[in-house]
Amino acid sequence: MAFIQTDTFTLRGYECDAFGRMSIPALMNLMQESANRNAIDYGIGIADLAQKGVGWMLMRFCLRIHQYPRYGDTIQLMTYPTTVDKYFIHRDFRVLATDGTLLADARSTWLVFSMEKRSMVPLPDFIRQLSPPANVDPLPALPLKPDFQTASFATAASKSVQVGWLNIDQNQHVNNVAYVQWLLEGVDSEIVQTREIAEIDLVYRTESHWHDWLSVQSVTETDNSVLHRISQTESGKDVLLARSRWR
Structure with missing residues (x-):
């Protein structure tokens, strides 16, 4: 059915x-x-x-x-x-x-x-x-494999977050929505306060777990788009890559 x-x-x-x-x-x-x-x-x-x-x-x-x-x-x-x-x-x-x-x-x-x-x-x-x-x-x-997977983050703003217990779902890894909240918190404050998201495109690369440390990065791509990257602090592996478009 x-x-x-x-x-x-x-x-x-x-x-x-x-x-x-x-x-x-x-x-x-x-x-x-x-x-x-x-x-x-x-x-x-x-x-x-x-x-x-x-x-x-x-x-x-x-x-x-x-x-x-x-x-x-x-x-x-x-x-x-x-x-x-x-x-x-x-x-x-x-x-x-x-x-x-x-x-x-x-x-x-x-x-x-x-x-x-x-x-x-x-x-x-x-x-x-x-x-x-x-x-x-x-x-x-x-x-x-969207094109933003190969973007450079050499000049990106960065902050660190640690995975908490409430970020974990029944599959014993970080819930996909938790990553989105972290990456949006990393966007420039002027954009967040004066614009709104029209689209967000996400690629999940690997999982992360309780107590892991993650690096959250964002870099302006154009006047209307921002690139995002979340990676494991210790290994450097990409956990999430994303592009957000703003209006």
């Missing part, structure tokens, strides 16, 4: 920023919640995978905000898988206002990793056999 997850949320104060707009981390958390519910309906939820010794890991995520919902607004969030191949499952999200206006959309690419070896494995057959909905118009698939 094919399932489209549809959830309705009314925005609470702690989900909004200093200007009353829904925050990016709050929106991503709701998207993740709806994706979890949809995965459970398909029989591929976190618990289903854990029984087989594997877990979900987000590899790519691109969020576009067309119009920000605000405190007290009610939104409808829809999500569904679009395609499944040997190593990846692709999932779309759409956020609508009560009048049907498209507020935001997102594309994502997920992989499965071995809980024991902490390394990527092919999607198990029980995942590859699922049926994506046929009556949806999928967004274009994300490139696995």
Whole structure:
């Protein structure tokens, strides 16, 4: 069977920023919640995978905000898988206002990793056999290697953060939304106070764990875009690379 997850949320104060707009981390958390519910309906939820010794890991995520919902607004969030191949499952999200206006959309690419070896494995057959909905118009698939992966961070501003217990999810690594909050906190204060994000494009490279120290860097790319990098302080390995676009 094919399932489209549809959830309705009314925005609470702690989900909004200093200007009353829904925050990016709050929106991503709701998207993740709806994706979890949809995965459970398909029989591929976190618990289903854990029984087989594997877990979900987000590899790519691109969020576009067309119009920000605000405190007290009610939104409808829809999500569904679009395609499944040997190593990846692709999932779309759409956020609508009560009048049907498209507020935001997102594309994502997920992989499965071995809980024991902490390394990527092919999607198990029980995942590859699922049926994506046929009556949806999928967004274009994300490139696995976007151009900003090769950007230089030689002149980037940098700060250090340590992974806390509340940053860890059920897969025993840092939740993907925690990284986004850290990288947004690293953006120049004038941009944060005078602009708003139109798009954020993310590449997750490896996992990090409780007590790890991470280096968070950002560098201006153009008048309207900022590049981001989060790396492991000790090894120097990239954990996350991203580009944010501002208006």
